[in-house]
Amino acid sequence: MFRAGAGRLAGLAGALLGWRPEEFWRATPAELAAILVALTGTTQAPASRGDLARLMEMFPDG
DSSP states (O other): HHHHHHHHHHHHHHHHHOOOOOHHSSSSHHHHHHHHHHOOOOOOOOHHHHHHHHHHHHHHOO
């Protein structure tokens, strides 16, 4: 799941921002989010504890 999502984001960053793969992978999630907010003018509420708990259940470590 992560791989597919990361691949889509990398492709979007390349198409929309002209980023090469190494530029995408060096960027932090906060940097990418800030650029996308600046481009779209939209914001999204941060994840809640419940959101994080659901994600941790869906994608457990090791």
